Amino acid sequence: MRLITKKSEIKEILEKCFVKYNQNGLNILVTEIHLTILSNKVKFPILEYCAEIIYKTLPENQHILFCDKIQRLKTEGGNVLLGIILQKRLNCDFKQSIEKATEYIADANIWYVxxxxxxxxxGYSLLNEPKKTIPEIKRLSNHKTNWVIRSLGAGTHYAIKKGLKKEDVAIMFEILLSMANTQDKEIRQGVGWASKTTAKFHPDLIELYKENIQNKEQVANWFRTKIDIGLNRNSYAKRN
Structure with missing residues (x-):
C-alpha cells in the first residue's frame, strides 16, 4: 500500500486517471481512482484537494453519477471525495446536494461515513448558509436512519467550531435538546458531540437553557454529562 502525502503526487496520479477517462469514459475513471488513490493511504487534506480537481475537471452533468459509483465502493477515502464534491455543488443545486448526502449516509455501514x-x-452548509440549512437539519432530525441523525451532530460540531453565529447556535441547540432523551448509541454520539462543543464555545447558552437541560424526564443523563465536559473544557481554556 502506497502512502500519498503530497498534492503534487495526487495531481500527477489524477492526470493519468483523466487520460484514461478521456479515452474510455467514467467507469474507467472510477476504477483508476479506486486502484491508484482510494486503495492507498492518503491523508484527508490531500483527498480534499483531489476532490476539488475532480469537481473542476469532470463535466457538471457527471458529478452525481461519479459520486454514486464512488459511494458503491464503500472506501473510507471515497467519503471525503463525496463530501467535497457535494459541498462544491451546494451553490448550484442545494437540494440535490443535501438529498445525496442524506442518501449516502443512510446507506452507511460504519460510523465514519x-x-x-x-x-x-x-456542517459546511450550516456555517455558510444557516437560514437555508437549519430547516433541513430540523427535518432530518426525524430521519428513520440513526446514521443520518448522527451526521447532523457531526455537522453541527463542525459549524460551531468554525464560528457559527450565536443566534444560530441557539436554534441548533434547541434541535439537539429535542433529541436529548434518545438511547440510540449512534444518535447519542453525534448529538453529544455537538452539545459538548456548544458548551465549550457558548457556555452562556447552557446557562440560558439550564432549566431545560435539568429536566430529567426530557433529557437523559448522558446529555448532561456531555454538557459538563464541554463546560470544563471552556474553563480549562480560559485558565490557559
Whole structure:
C-alpha cells in the first residue's frame, strides 16, 4: 500500500486517471481512482484537494453519477471525495446536494461515513448558509436512519467550531435538546458531540437553557454529562 502525502503526487496520479477517462469514459475513471488513490493511504487534506480537481475537471452533468459509483465502493477515502464534491455543488443545486448526502449516509455501514460527509456537507452548509440549512437539519432530525441523525451532530460540531453565529447556535441547540432523551448509541454520539462543543464555545447558552437541560424526564443523563465536559473544557481554556 502506497502512502500519498503530497498534492503534487495526487495531481500527477489524477492526470493519468483523466487520460484514461478521456479515452474510455467514467467507469474507467472510477476504477483508476479506486486502484491508484482510494486503495492507498492518503491523508484527508490531500483527498480534499483531489476532490476539488475532480469537481473542476469532470463535466457538471457527471458529478452525481461519479459520486454514486464512488459511494458503491464503500472506501473510507471515497467519503471525503463525496463530501467535497457535494459541498462544491451546494451553490448550484442545494437540494440535490443535501438529498445525496442524506442518501449516502443512510446507506452507511460504519460510523465514519456519517462524520466525514456530515461535516463536509451539513456542517459546511450550516456555517455558510444557516437560514437555508437549519430547516433541513430540523427535518432530518426525524430521519428513520440513526446514521443520518448522527451526521447532523457531526455537522453541527463542525459549524460551531468554525464560528457559527450565536443566534444560530441557539436554534441548533434547541434541535439537539429535542433529541436529548434518545438511547440510540449512534444518535447519542453525534448529538453529544455537538452539545459538548456548544458548551465549550457558548457556555452562556447552557446557562440560558439550564432549566431545560435539568429536566430529567426530557433529557437523559448522558446529555448532561456531555454538557459538563464541554463546560470544563471552556474553563480549562480560559485558565490557559
Amino acid at each position: 456519517c462524520d466525514i460527509i456530515g461535516e463536509r456537507v451539513f
